[in-house]
Amino acid sequence: CRRLTEQEYSMVADILCEFLEVAIHLILYVREVYPSGIFQKRKKYNVPVQMSCHPELNQYIQDTLHCVKPLIEKNDAEKVVVVIMDKEHHPVERFVFEISQPPLLSIRFSSPLLIRNDTLLSHVEQLLRAFILKISVCDAVLNNNPPGCSFTVLVHTRDAATRNMEKVQVIKDFPWIVADEQEVHMQEPRLIPLKTMTSDIVKMQLYVEERTQKT
């Protein structure tokens, strides 16, 4: 047994951020936060996904994830949350990606480079694909959102990570701030688990919290 090396963590973060980008786009599409017209069909993880072609939105998502990445690298991000809010900026839905360390780093990966091996990656890809598929059908288990929703991304950090975040800005003029209570608090949330994965390099689960009364 051993810890993941820094290099490996950065790889894990790469994989996760790539996945989160795809997932955020898909969530925005499936939950109709933006009109379907701005989305294009693409292929990722060997399944069809939707991706926005609005440059500013894409840039924003990219920037956000760029800022999330250092946190994941340090294993500081506990949850990455895509919050969909109604016109009054009260959250109606939260897509929570809960990230934790893999339960066991098996001895198989004795050298850092082995983590790059293809079987592992294809395995992880398989698991991520399942997430994507779950997201694309999640509208079946969720109630419709009220019109005029917007979204935001929150990160729940572990321990004292916020302190460092204050100091280091990954992208200039794109700082983290503490979320308002209003954005975090949801009235009578109901929890809908979507998917859980456990792989050798990361453990992640996705669930949706939904406001009981959406309108």
Added chain:
Amino acid sequence: MYKMYGGYMAAKVSKLDEQFKLDAPREKHKEGACSSIFSGVAIYVNGYTEPSADELRRLMMLHGGQFHVYYSRSKTTHIIANNLPNSKIQELKGEKVIRPEWITDSIKAGRLLPYLQYMLYAKQKGLLFPGMTLRQTSEIAGPSHRPLQLNARQKLHLPQRSIQASVLNHEQSSSGCQNNSVPVSSHTPLSNGHTHLVNGALKPDDLSPEQSSSLGAEQRPKPPPPNYHEAAKASESHLLPKQPQTPNQLDKISNKTHPSPASLSLSYSSVRLNGSHHNAFSSDAASLSTTNTAATPDPPTGGLISEFYSHSRLHQISTWRTGFSEYVNELHSKRKVAGGACFAGKDRLRKLVAQRHVDSQGTSAAINVKSCILHVDMDCFFVSVGIRHRPELKGKPVAVTSNRGQARVPVRPGANPQVEMQYYQRKYTNPQPGEIVMSDHFVIENSDSDRQYETASLSMAEIASCSYEARQAGVRNGMFFGKAKQLCPMLQSVPYDFEAYKEVALNMYEILAGYTHDIEALSCDEVLIDGSTLLAEVGVNPDDLAKAIRADIREKTGCCASVGMGSNILLARLATRKAKPNGQHFLKSEEVDDFIRDLPVTSLPGVGPVMGRKLAAMGVRSCGDLQQVSLSQLQKKFGPRTGQTLFRFCRGLDDRPVRYEKERKSVSAEMNYNIRFTKVDEAECFLTNLSMEVQKRLQEAGLRGRRVTLKVMVRKVGAPVEPAKYGGHGICDNLARTVMLAQSTDSGQLIATAVIKLLHAMKLQVQDLRGVGIQVQLLEGNQSVRQDCNVLRKRSIKDLLLGQEPSAKSNNRDTHQEKTSSTTVPSASSLPHPLSPAEPVPGTSKEQPAFRQTPKHSRSRLNLSIEVPSPSQVDRSVLEALPAELREQVEQSWTKRDGKQNNCRSPGTLLLQIPNQPDSPGIVLELPNFSQPKNPLLQLKQPGVGLGRVKRRYKRKNAISPVKKGASPLKKRQMTNSPAKTLAPTVYGIWNLMNVFSSHMVSLFQTETDPSTSSSHPDIPESVTKLIARPAPALAGACDLTDIKTLLREWVTTITEPMEEDILQVVKYCTDLIEDKDLERLDLIIKYMKRIMQQSVESVWSMAFDFILDNVQVVVQQAYGSTLKIA
């Protein structure tokens, strides 16, 4: 420009300060009277105050304080306000916001009073323990540590902040929901979220000029992500039908908040990027908390508990109730055995009725009461017993108290009684003026400060009970004696007489048992009787019965009792209030409505001061008011159960049966007297002892519990170090932490390990602990088993009561053992013992032979459950200091143990030690011993085909897990002695073992007694603990989803009635899944169970599912703050 402006502001502030300094002497001169009580205090007045800001400014001038016109976080020490809007309260959390009376009162008193009781919002807890008031993963960006953070980061400057307020007006107005992708200031990223909510004056101060210039320059918001509207346009594709309405709304919003077109997009597309934080500032907390230097009135804590409980006779009285309950239980079982009992009272009653029949015919027609509950309550029990043989005291105001008669005692150094008095007084009277005063003994005239000084030195011995004459003079139970003496100078004090109480209570129960056995013991002087059958059988009306009972009691005990009667328990109890003193009252069903309407809500059982205050806040004072509140409203406010109860109670409805057999919901032991620890060790030791007390009580009641709660009282920050009452707890914050054990236990060791961990997790200063309590819930019991025993063991109630004595002694012994054991710390080198299937036992178990103790042991030998350390480990001097009797016991146990030793080391005892979680130092596991008597629970379980049998199949099927290997010796055995019956217990053991393994709940099966072992564990390199795998949760050894489904199906289809044990295992598995963050699987399993269980013909399955679901939802709620959506 901003810079200049900033310079101007700075100049203004300093000028104002100067002005203040100049004015001060002049003012002092004018006034004549001046002092320097406020030196070092700098106030900032926020909003309207009484007296006005000007007046306060003048007062500060006169008395050496400072007055800030602008708020400065670094310089202002206190904020003065009479009330604040909610947003400001949020903002100022952690700041000292104090009512202006603090200043006026301080001046009156001529010295600086502690500000604690003048805090504007009682909920301002201060910063003492941020780590524990916050859930680590709490989503709320812990307000209580915000100030810390503010100190840590760069300070902002007042001047340009207020400019910003005007420049960024649009932002201020909307910043609550605003977009922070607008980088207001690149230098203070985290702050802008909240700081600009504050009003202009309330700005933090002293930012360097460079920063202020950068502020202006970098004002350009980053292009935010496009909103829906924009995006739709940009895409140049079809507009959705709902589109047209969007721009309108958009305009509306933007008109409200942002007049500028530039901000239009901002307001709508509040895409944002941010993080909530939750840090455990433990080190800061430590430095913040005041150090406790005052002399501690404390004896060594080791023997404290047993001393407390053996000396506290009051405590014993409270335990009598269990005794009486059991007495009633026994009556029932005896009757079952004997097939009938003689009811002396009943016979007499019969005669009476017969006589009556002769006298006048046909009165029996009046008796058509369907159900009748009698509530018998002795009138001021302690007093009437106390003056039973002292007729000269009858009719005089008398109080029972430990005080020897003098009303005054000297004040101890460090104590500040006034502060506490005022605190309580404020707490109880201020929040809702005009509310019923719950704790009369804190009512002191505030205006008259002289008298307060007097009260300070009065005796604080509490009055346990006082006579009606004393009550007329305003004396109340629980009042301090000194105070009472002031109210009623004639007041006589009577000492406690526990023997007499016991005797009278016994008498009363015997009398009542002469009438019926349908008795519920409420306390030593309070009983509920279900008179329905008795009345029907004998044919008397309730009033006659009550009269007979009262006469009987009066005659035999010399004390008066009052009886309340009603159709249910609630009404009977309420009727008793009317009956008192020395009377009886039957509350007829037609009178109920009128009667109850005018009662204050606080007279309802279960409505204490806290709930009373909550209700008063809703405008509900009487039961009539409460009747106006809808059920849903009540349930929303107080939770489903309590809400329902309130709804019914205020209508006089109550369907609780009179339970002669009380099912206990929790077992606990608490102490909040004389708790003064100086070291962590002491606290740990104390917890261990207290756990032993809990163990004792659990075993007495024959119960085992799973949920362990640690309650602590912590000195409130700013409260006097030494409370007014000697050894008392003073002003405290009450905190509680709960942990779920992997399985039910009655072992003090397990409880101790769990609570010690909880204590550490709370990160408290042990010096500030003022009270500690341990509560065990989710009880399950060998109750039925025990009842059987009761039939055989013919114990009189006297034995029950006397039985307290030996157990107290055994408790004493625990303490001694504790003391000795702490001298021998096992070597840490042995700790990370590898899991070796080949040699299961010897290595580890030898190391701490004396400290091992299995739950099994404790069950088989009730009160003697604690193992004594081996001779070599005991300090001879300690042993010699023991009373001869105890010493003998200890020595005996040594000799016994020698004989037993092999037994303990038999292959059945297996010690496994694996480091588990980072926070759990290690696990020592012990398998049940074969040679030991079978667990009664298991015997009970055998007849039914439980999950156990199914489990076994699974166990054979998959044999991969490490647990398997560890248990293999057992398994072999199991295969060889195959008859099914002997199998069951062993399987059970493995089953438990596996569950223990699979659980990574906080529970720890550490079986050492020695609390210091936990401190020796950290030697394990952290990396190891972190990397060790947490095995996947398993149900009966099955991990795979299909296996679990099969298992569940088999369980549901083959068994008609699920056993609680099995249900709990399923719940446990579900909880494990939550811990393991595998909600997906949890969801699948819940859905599957819902399908198969609700389909089942047996409604019990449906109920079982509801039970499981309820439990799971609670845990989900705890972990995620929301509940599962079940379609």
